[in-house]
Amino acid sequence: MIASETPVLAVLCGDTRPPDMRAIEAEAVVRYTDAAGLADALSGADAFFVYDFLSTAVPGAWHAADRLRWLHIASAGVDPVLFPGLQESDVVLTNSRGVFDGAIAEYVLGVVLTFAKDFARSWDLQKQRQWKHRESERISGRRVLVVGTGPIGRSIARMLRAAGMSVAGVGRRPRAGDPDFGDVYASSELSRHLPGADYVVAVAPLTEQTKGMFDAEAFGVMKPGSRFVNVGRGELVVTSDLIGALRDGPLGGAALDVFDTEPLPAESPLWTMENVLISPHMSGDFVGWRNTLVEVFADNFRRWRAGEALRNVVDKQLGYVPSETLRQG
């Protein structure tokens, strides 16, 4: 584009507008909108910032996107905007890779330690003023399978390895000697490697291939007493199968930050299961994350205006930023 033209930017946000947009407002006509106004905002827009990254409103308003060239989403997972209309278009899709990695890795290590050290029970006993000594587990040497080897999975693997755990990955490209994962096994071999793991961490992108990959068959081969951690997407899991595996075995526990329906409905049996830790899709959302998300967008916006290559360009067929691209970046 010619830099002297003022581009139109549509920003999908809920009640909370993105902070610190002044630099962008100086360079573009910015149309803030909620889901109801989205089609109007997209009509004539050159760029589109999906700040409300869990919104499902984009496909329904897509018909109005008559001159859109770039869509940026304020999340790592792009599944809410990965629909045929976008995939088949020339619109470039970028994501917010890197923002959440470290915080999610800390969260995963925290829930692993919460299980091993029985902290939830300590918290319950404290409320009853009960002094009840128990023995606790070591995490050192315990085996973790990280399913998903993108940047977040890598950050998790690095953190758990640093804390003394024995880590392997499951991903698209099997390989040995990875500095963070050690061995990476092929996704097609998942069921062979689940039985050896004390902890299984789901952090794969949600695609047609990964949807429902954690089902009764997968849970059925897991080690008795092992724990399942989901920081990817709720739809990676067949929730009724997870509940069955927690109730009847083999699972010893689950820490869940994401769910197939969010907020998790009040009637879900997961809320009251003793061996389940629930958090409301917040594992990556550290203090300052919203500002960081806008910084990542602003950096790409500057590149877009200058005609430079954008960062974090998503392969719209794969559904994520391929790691080959990352290595070049």
Place this chain on the structure above:
Amino acid sequence: MIASETPVLAVLCGDTRPPDMRAIEAEAVVRYTDAAGLADALSGADAFFVYDFLSTAVPGAWHAADRLRWLHIASAGVDPVLFPGLQESDVVLTNSRGVFDGAIAEYVLGVVLTFAKDFARSWDLQKQRQWKHRESERISGRRVLVVGTGPIGRSIARMLRAAGMSVAGVGRRPRAGDPDFGDVYASSELSRHLPGADYVVAVAPLTEQTKGMFDAEAFGVMKPGSRFVNVGRGELVVTSDLIGALRDGPLGGAALDVFDTEPLPAESPLWTMENVLISPHMSGDFVGWRNTLVEVFADNFRRWRAGEALRNVVDKQLGYVPSETLRQG
């Protein structure tokens, strides 16, 4: 001693006898006793295994120790047996250094993450089936002061550093460039370094010098919102001053595994303070710890029978195994 003589070993234990003592029972006359029978058991005993390591019964029965040459305690802290009668005697004192290091380090990392990720509140909200998103803290780059640079403190420093935190130590010998602590500051300079720490971890041995070192003056200079973790001994802390600093500031929270009175009395206000995590002196007690404690004792027992140098000989004036000795070991 002449190996053909059968030595007499007194073992102080409560309701639970040490496991796996068969190898030792084949080599010694073993007298298992509780506090009430301790004086009788010590009379004529050559060696003494204090398995009930929190018992306060040893000083009162010491008069009966008429031929004792060695006392081994099943803990890292030796304060329950460090009284003038033992200090002035020729009895060699050894401890169970090394058994608890890794488990306590994992516990400390776990409570740090519990604070940063607000897990206790997530657990409360879960019980109310409430979905309430919050932002959470990163631990990366946060500053920790580990007060106590023995093997447990070192293990904590190593673990927190591996998890991305910025660590320094406080100990007897100030130095720079320690592989685990980085900088170690002199204990006399504690108050200069407390204000910079986001987390302060107490893991010093309990001696005349360290008793009550965390008092109103020390808490008073800590950073507003900082957290205090005690995995050393309850008596390192003036409990009423800790309660004041939690109630009125500057402390943002405390994780306490040890207390000046154990079990913590039901009337203690600590039980119900929202920003306090209580566990019942269990941070080091991993599954299998009792067997490991007996293995450590059995190793020293074999050395003692063979006339070899014992491991983990405590300096009875200092009150711990000096690290100079450890480096030689």
